[in-house]
Amino acid sequence: MNADSAPNHHQAHRQFFNERAEQWLDMWYKDPESGQYTRFDAEFQRLFGLVPLPPDGSVLDVGCGSGILVPYILERLSDRGRLTEVDCAEQMIAVNRRLHADPRIAFLVADVMAMDIQPASIDVAICFACFPHFEHKAEAVQRLSRVLRPGGKLAVAHLMSSAELNQHHRKHEAVMHDMLPGAADMRRYLAAAGLSLELSLDEPGFYLLLASKPDDRDPR
Template sequence: MTDHHADRPHEVRAFFAPRAAGWDAKFPGDGPAYAAGVAQLGLQEGDRVLDAGCGTGRALPALRAAVGARGVVLGADLTPEMLEAAGRAGRDAHGALLLADVTRLPLPGAALDAVFAAGLVSHLADSAGGLTELARVVRPGGRLALFHPIGRAALAARKGRPITPDDLRAEPNLRPLLAGSGWDLIRYEDKDERYLALAVRRG
């Protein structure tokens, strides 16, 4: 499912920019869910991890805790206002913030051990291209977690919309999309309290 604002990067920025300042206040209880989602990546101390489409950086503290002081934590987002909100919240203390389009990351190939991506897939104009780019920057055997703090049904209900069969996040659609982009889906959860698709970078 492609959101109405997901067609081009400037439309994504236009959607998120005016919402950035109040984003955390709108979803104040999501911290534990993000920490639990990060835990599914199985990060080790010293790992290099990217929060792709990091928004206000809610996952960055958990990512830093997982990789420790020796690890590398990056947060990339397309919307300057979201990164500014992350800085105001002090989350830039946990990772370096990059103003970047996740479909064109300023990183060398195989530079990372893992990627965490919350709510990202539905905002990519080219989902296959974005997932392929994430695969490019992750080493073989590295992991990708596509996450949302609530499941698809709960999210659709919140937005007053039905779940549609063409939703990219549905397992029958996501599995081949990931496979064509260099990933093997190894775990899929879609419960009211969490959406999580965990994939491994093919060698």
């Protein structure tokens, strides 16, 4: 990487996602029969079955886009629960904010590498359909680990296997280099960030890596 590549990579991605923000949910998530964004309802129910959210907890949705996960997260949170929606593409956040007016949500336009979030404040951080786009993956995991509370969890999830996803990205010029790392690299990133792997699924139509931050108060 030369000194100029980071801003270029970042700008190109931001533009790519900004340009698609208004259509994003229609493009990917609309059920053609109902017109609702429920096309992958069964998969999201499975995801949140595997990644339980503490009702009064703080959830971070990184690379949130226009907020496909918002209803699934909010329905699992109490009035005391909090959700932070973070994306580096400001148009994604603008659409997300317009669609989801709820006092439990804070919206943040930020790169995963520069989130203004208090350390050790988050119970569950979710990277849904965004991890391959992070330019500095090992460092991104470190940043995410830092904002997790002891006992907090990090989930990296996709509705494709890693092979399907990488194949999908290869077909699109703007994201053709955005690959989901292999299992060994992901384990290395987690370990370096002090996270313990709890669950790893990589199967057609579903990918989930779930890791947790050790809690010294946990007697196990």
